[in-house]
Amino acid sequence: MKTKLFYLLMCLFAITATNAQTISLIGSGVGGWGVNNDTDLTSTDGGVTYSASAVTFSPSLDNAVLKCEVKFRQDHAWDINWGSASFPSGTGTQNGANIVVVPGTYDVSFNITTGAYSFAGGAPIPVVKLFGTATDPSTGIQMNTADGVVYTLGTTTLLGGNAQFDVDATVVGATAFPSGTATGVADDFIPVTAGKYSSITYNNDSGAYTFVIAPIFPKVAIVGSAVPGGWPGSSEDQNQMKTTDGITYTFEKLFVIPGAIVFRQDNTWSPKWDGGTFPTGPDGSGDIIVPAETPAGTYNVTLNTTSGLYTFTKITYSLVGGGAGGWPNDPQTDTYQLTSVDGINYTLAGVVLTADGVKFRLNNAWAGGDWGGTGFPSGTKTSDNIPAVAGTYNLTVNVLTGAYDFGTALAVKNFSAGSFKAYPNPTQNSWTISGGTNKITSVHVYDMLGRSVYTKATSSNDVSVNASNLSKGTYFAKVSTENGTSTVKLVKE
Numbered sequence: 001m002k003t004k005l006f007y008l009l010m011c012l013f014a015i016t017a018t019n020a021q022t023i024s025l026i027g028s029g030v031g032g033w034g035v036n037n038d039t040d041l042t043s044t045d046g047g048v049t050y051s052a053s054a055v056t057f058s059p060s061l062d063n064a065v066l067k068c069e070v071k072f073r074q075d076h077a078w079d080i081n082w083g084s085a086s087f088p089s090g091t092g093t094q095n096g097a098n099i100v101v102v103p104g105t106y107d108v109s110f111n112i113t114t115g116a117y118s119f120a121g122g123a124p125i126p127v128v129k130l131f132g133t134a135t136d137p138s139t140g141i142q143m144n145t146a147d148g149v150v151y152t153l154g155t156t157t158l159l160g161g162n163a164q165f166d167v168d169a170t171v172v173g174a175t176a177f178p179s180g181t182a183t184g185v186a187d188d189f190i191p192v193t194a195g196k197y198s199s200i201t202y203n204n205d206s207g208a209y210t211f212v213i214a215p216i217f218p219k220v221a222i223v224g225s226a227v228p229g230g231w232p233g234s235s236e237d238q239n240q241m242k243t244t245d246g247i248t249y250t251f252e253k254l255f256v257i258p259g260a261i262v263f264r265q266d267n268t269w270s271p272k273w274d275g276g277t278f279p280t281g282p283d284g285s286g287d288i289i290v291p292a293e294t295p296a297g298t299y300n301v302t303l304n305t306t307s308g309l310y311t312f313t314k315i316t317y318s319l320v321g322g323g324a325g326g327w328p329n330d331p332q333t334d335t336y337q338l339t340s341v342d343g344i345n346y347t348l349a350g351v352v353l354t355a356d357g358v359k360f361r362l363n364n365a366w367a368g369g370d371w372g373g374t375g376f377p378s379g380t381k382t383s384d385n386i387p388a389v390a391g392t393y394n395l396t397v398n399v400l401t402g403a404y405d406f407g408t409a410l411a412v413k414n415f416s417a418g419s420f421k422a423y424p425n426p427t428q429n430s431w432t433i434s435g436g437t438n439k440i441t442s443v444h445v446y447d448m449l450g451r452s453v454y455t456k457a458t459s460s461n462d463v464s465v466n467a468s469n470l471s472k473g474t475y476f477a478k479v480s481t482e483n484g485t486s487t488v489k490l491v492k493e
Contacts, residue, residue: 029058031060066142066144070101099117128204178211198215217243217246220241220265222263249305252301256298257290316362318360320359321357332364336351357372359371371383373402410486421433426492
């Protein structure tokens with residue numbers, strides 16, 4: 001009886017374990033790549049085939065570009081995920097490419113055993129563009145939609161000229177402005193007044209449209225010796241902030257060095273906002289001082305012109321992926337943080353990679369944005385995972401262009417990690433690195449941010465590395481010998 005009960009419990013456990021995972025869709029096609037954007041699928045066969053009916057896929061902004069891309073993943077995490085370049089059916093693989101979906105409503109099926117998936121049924125959502133001499137006539141502006149009926153554009157600057165709507169290559173015209181009902185006559189043109197518009201809407205069922213002019217707010221800029229452009233001269237201030245209400249102003253990706261900062265309005269000194277403290281503070285007397293010991297960095301900035309409160313939030317870039325320790329969940333501080341001296345070119349020394357995919361991501365979160373590439377050790381920005389080759393590298397990346405270069409692997413075949421040892425490891429005071437029969441010529445120790453924290457030139461088979469002044473944590477030592485260079489991981493307790 002006990003034996004039968006045992007097997008019964010084991011079977012129940014197995015069934016429970018099989019059904020424990022959650023399979024979902026996530027991506028710009030279903031609302032975004034953020035933490036709460038998963039669209040869960042269900043299974044009726046014990047956790048093998050998962051499906052969802054009538055899922056609407058529509059483009060959304062992904063790094064300022066309209067995209068309709070998705071992937072399958074397990075348990076709302078990136079540890080197990082599937083993707084492929086094929087649509088409407090294909091076979092997903094771990095860390096595969098994003099599935100580029102034609103906008104529409106589909107029944108989705110996915111098999112977690114084989115990776116096979118399909119998107120079936122449902123007419124594609126029409127693609128609507130605003131085009132004409134008021135826009136870029138060669139491309140127009142693609143509008144956003146969540147249901148295939150109401151299409152919108154956010155803040156948009158238009159030229160003085162004419163405009164029409166393009167619905168799947170069919171021209172829809174009208175003659176009224178700023179609102180009216182499209183007639184569908186191709187020879188009718190909307191006479192647009194030049195300016196900035198806070199919203200533009202078009203209803204594909206009724207033809208109703210509206211152009212809403214954006215209110216004009218005072219200009220506010222960031223000036224000073226700590227920011228690009230310095231103290232203002234006769235030209236317009238360089239770091240102009242954005243606002244939607246004339247109260248809260250923002251600036252993204254501002255490079256800041258030690259020095260002084262002031263906010264000012266309309267290129268004049270009255271009114272202005274300062275306060276003396278960095279990175280946050282209220283309006284007050286004196287410039288905002290970035291201390292000399294503050295490392296140069298890139299920040300997102302917010303100012304409330306009513307209260308005078310301001311915040312500088314530092315931007316981080318990191319390297320993640322199966323080849324760099326794993327795919328992190330949100331929120332999580334990534335292990336491999338890059339550093340910069342100009343806010344554009346970022347570096348990471350002594351990064352240890354395994355043979356798997358890696359990517360760069362912004363602000364330790366998938367919602368912040370990420371990119372990879374198809375080439376290794378160098379390449380340019382794409383949405384693919386970079387196919388890393390095992391080794392230890394010194395990485396550089398330009399966050400404006402997306403160009404990256406891991407350089408040449410530091411280790412050579414004549415001198416591998418197995419050729420030396422470090423002991424005691426972990427340590428509280430010092431490590432001894434032994435090269436065996438190899439004479440060590442230098443040791444460079446880097447922290448997890450790629451910063452050099454210890455350097456020693458020598459000519460010995462055994463080298464003592466003083467760790468007494470180092471904080472607790474993980475370090476990497478680049479060890480150079482007569483036969484080559486390699487890297488050893490060190491831990492300070």
